[in-house]
Amino acid sequence: MNVTINGQRYELEEGATLADALERFQSPSRGVAVALDGAVVPRDRWRDTELTTAATVEIVTAVQGG
Template sequence: MNITINGQRHEVSEGTSVAGALESFGTPARGVAVALDGAVVPRDSWQRTTLHEDATVEVLTAVQGG
């Protein structure tokens, strides 16, 4: 099935979780936040939150600044 991650289309297997998608695309497991279709997905839900056809995933990286 097709999903969008940070504006780019990707193909993933049916039943892929948020955690699985992040791992597949080499996203670090720490220092990021994830939104699925505009709603934040808590880190402890990544394994059990499955993606659907045309899901939109935004991965945000924490950046320190001053």
């Protein structure tokens, strides 16, 4: 199925979880937060949150600013 991670499209297997998406994106696991379809998903739920096709995942981190 197709999911969008930080604006880029990825092909993931059916039943893939948010944790799989982070791994596929090669995201660092510390210092990041994840929104699925516009809502924050806490870290302890990444493993059991299944994605559906056309899901939009945003992975954000702290950068220089302000």
